[in-house]
């Protein structure tokens with residue numbers, strides 16, 4: 001099979017380690033393409049909902065595939081999200097062609113493009129929009145403020161500020177929430193002179209122009225691998241939303257049955273956990 005070339009691939013909200021994750025479909029997609037560079041835009045491994053009992057071989061095979069790409073020298077940027085937040089303490093780390101960063105600013109064919117997961121705006125949206133507008137509050141500070149709020153929310157027995165729970169409350173509030181997220185992100189992007197802003201987090205794939213007081217911004221969201229099974233592909237100075245359910249080539253990719261060596265899988269899994277310093 002000839003692998004489809006992609007200049008830049010953006011994936012987010014894979015949520016490996018959860019029942020909802022479509023790892024098999026993602027693997028089929030990954031095996032059908034040849035990306036020149038990748039941005040993993042958060043919530044790749046779901047550590048919040050992680051259970052040691054649930055780790056199917058397809059989930060490990062996704063990680064193995066990505067490690068294989070790093071071994072071949074494919075540049076990969078890992079931007080942690082809220083569900084894989086412990087990776088944030090490794091920001092600035094570079095391991096071969098893998099770089100861990102909190103946010104990414106790229107110049108793509110002259111267009112200033114800003115990428116981040118997006119959870120930093122949860123608190124801003126719930127509490128005070130002016131917070132993000134203060135020039136001194138950078139993205140990293142917002143992440144810290146979120147962590148702080150989550151800490152107290154948990155201490156008060158309310159659990160982490162969960163977006164999915166809120167969204168699932170009603171379709172109407174979900175639509176309102178998504179609109180608010182998109183406009184907040186775009187206003188901040190415009191203020192910082194970005195022409196493109198790329199997020200994940202809200203599990204809603206998008207590619208649209210948003211008009212703000214400070215100018216028009218192209219807003220993109222890579223969606224998720226729980227419900228939408230989407231990604232963002234950049235080729236010839238153009239972005240498009242990839243949809244697995246519309247891709248017959250990926251759907252027909254045959255995967256090897258079950259990993260032959262279960263023991264080595266387990267060992268790799270354990271070293272991965274150790275790497276992330278999780279005690280399960």
Ligand SMILES: [Mn+2]
Nearest residue numbers: 043081082201
């Ligand atoms: Mn998220």
